[in-house]
Amino acid sequence: MDPHILSVPLDKAYRLLNHGPTVLVSARHEGVDNVMATAWACALDFAPPKLTVVLDKSTVTRALIEGSGRFAIQLPTVAQLALTNTVGNRSLRDDPDKLENSGVAFWRAEGDTLPLVAGCSAWLVCRLVPEPHNQQAYDLFIGEVTAAWADERVFRDGHWHFEDADPAWRSIHHIAGGNFYAIGEPMRAPEE
Amino acid sequence: MDPHILSVPLDKAYRLLNHGPTVLVSARHEGVDNVMATAWACALDFAPPKLTVVLDKSTVTRALIEGSGRFAIQLPTVAQLALTNTVGNRSLRDDPDKLENSGVAFWRAEGDTLPLVAGCSAWLVCRLVPEPHNQQAYDLFIGEVTAAWADERVFRDGHWHFEDADPAWRSIHHIAGGNFYAIGEPMRAPEE
Numbered sequence: 001m002d003p004h005i006l007s008v009p010l011d012k013a014y015r016l017l018n019h020g021p022t023v024l025v026s027a028r029h030e031g032v033d034n035v036m037a038t039a040w041a042c043a044l045d046f047a048p049p050k051l052t053v054v055l056d057k058s059t060v061t062r063a064l065i066e067g068s069g070r071f072a073i074q075l076p077t078v079a080q081l082a083l084t085n086t087v088g089n090r091s092l093r094d095d096p097d098k099l100e101n102s103g104v105a106f107w108r109a110e111g112d113t114l115p116l117v118a119g120c121s122a123w124l125v126c127r128l129v130p131e132p133h134n135q136q137a138y139d140l141f142i143g144e145v146t147a148a149w150a151d152e153r154v155f156r157d158g159h160w161h162f163e164d165a166d167p168a169w170r171s172i173h174h175i176a177g178g179n180f181y182a183i184g185e186p187m188r189a190p191e192e
Numbered sequence: 193m194d195p196h197i198l199s200v201p202l203d204k205a206y207r208l209l210n211h212g213p214t215v216l217v218s219a220r221h222e223g224v225d226n227v228m229a230t231a232w233a234c235a236l237d238f239a240p241p242k243l244t245v246v247l248d249k250s251t252v253t254r255a256l257i258e259g260s261g262r263f264a265i266q267l268p269t270v271a272q273l274a275l276t277n278t279v280g281n282r283s284l285r286d287d288p289d290k291l292e293n294s295g296v297a298f299w300r301a302e303g304d305t306l307p308l309v310a311g312c313s314a315w316l317v318c319r320l321v322p323e324p325h326n327q328q329a330y331d332l333f334i335g336e337v338t339a340a341w342a343d344e345r346v347f348r349d350g351h352w353h354f355e356d357a358d359p360a361w362r363s364i365h366h367i368a369g370g371n372f373y374a375i376g377e378p379m380r381a382p383e384e
Contacts, residue, residue, distance in 0.1 A: 015367055018365075018367050018368065019231070019365035020211060020231065022212075039211070039212065040235050040236065042232055042234035045331075052244060054234075054237075082382050085381035134326065139237075142330065172379065173211035173375065176207055176350075178381040179351070179378065180380070180381065181376055181378055183373050183375065184373055184376030185374050186371065187270065187273055187364065187373065188372070189276070189277030189372065190274050190277070191370070192277070192281055192282075
């Protein structure tokens with residue numbers, strides 16, 4: 001495992017998602033790995049940490065999650081802008097070599113087969129909390145975060161350090177088409 | 193109505209939320225107006241546009257939404273950082289003058305009483321889509337967007353223009369405590 005990747009305490013895991021980044025969703029079922037992109041993921045609870053993610057019925061990743069009951073949410077960086085756009089636009093159904101063609105490399109946590117995208121800034125491993133009505137009516141999935149990691153070059157001691165890191169580490173925030181924004185500068189609200 | 197505030201077509205409304213900003217949630221019921229802040233709001237569907245928002249049981253705004261079946265999601269700007277932090281930390285239950293003390297001013301769309309926070313960059317008026325199990329078990333609320341507006345100084349022609357606007361118009365993205373990031377610079381993914 002990359003020595004820069006450190007475990008994030010579960011009570012701080014929501015901070016990885018709180019600023020609304022676009023994420024990659026990965027899963028594995030019956031030996032098939034896949035990953036997709038979405039801007040529609042959001043924190044849902046602090047303890048135990050939960051999150052929501054919207055997964056269209058056409059996606060292969062959704063089927064892998066429904067089959068395995070597990071998935072990972074991870075934060076791509078500015079350096080991964082093209083990769084993110086590519087895995088978001090291509091389907092494994094149409095392009096069986098999608099992962100190779102997108103330049104995706106996976107790492108796996110010790111003793112686990114879940115695919116985690118190398119080069120991201122943070123990862124949240126989730127157990128699917130089955131809610132068939134939400135999944136069917138709204139494409140809305142709930143996950144309980146069971147483990148989290150971040151690259152200490154940009155998130156450490158429970159805080160993001162985008163302002164001190166290489167700009168290539170910034171999170172990306174999708175608008176539409178190929179248009180994204182990088183996260184910007186830190187601001188501190190005056191004390192109450 | 194402020195001449196800078198223009199209607200956003202409903203099929204473009206998701207773009208107001210897609211980059212994951214922290215938002216203000218406002219509502220009115222039986223003559224009581226309130227507004228709170230949350231980072232936990234997310235697009236859910238394109239057409240009709242829907243969104244999710246997490247509302248803790250302790251909040252007055254949640255009770256107003258459950259009573260009236262309506263709410264607004266709006267995007268505070270860098271200029272509204274202190275206001276956002278204040279309405280997020282104070283409750284109308286403890287401070288009956290919360291709105292005045294937070295410097296909140298409302299505007300209202302013609303023929304509607306729903307309170308909309310002046311000075312924001314965009315507003316999405318929502319009809320609550322009742323889902324009692326989600327509301328009770330997860331504090332998770334679904335809204336269908338019935339109208340949307342944005343300030344043309346920062347969102348026009350279906351696109352954000354943060355890079356051309358005064359930096360005070362940038363969206364803010366909460367991490368924890370008083371710590372936020374402003375949205376940063378635009379990036380375009382290479383053509384597929």
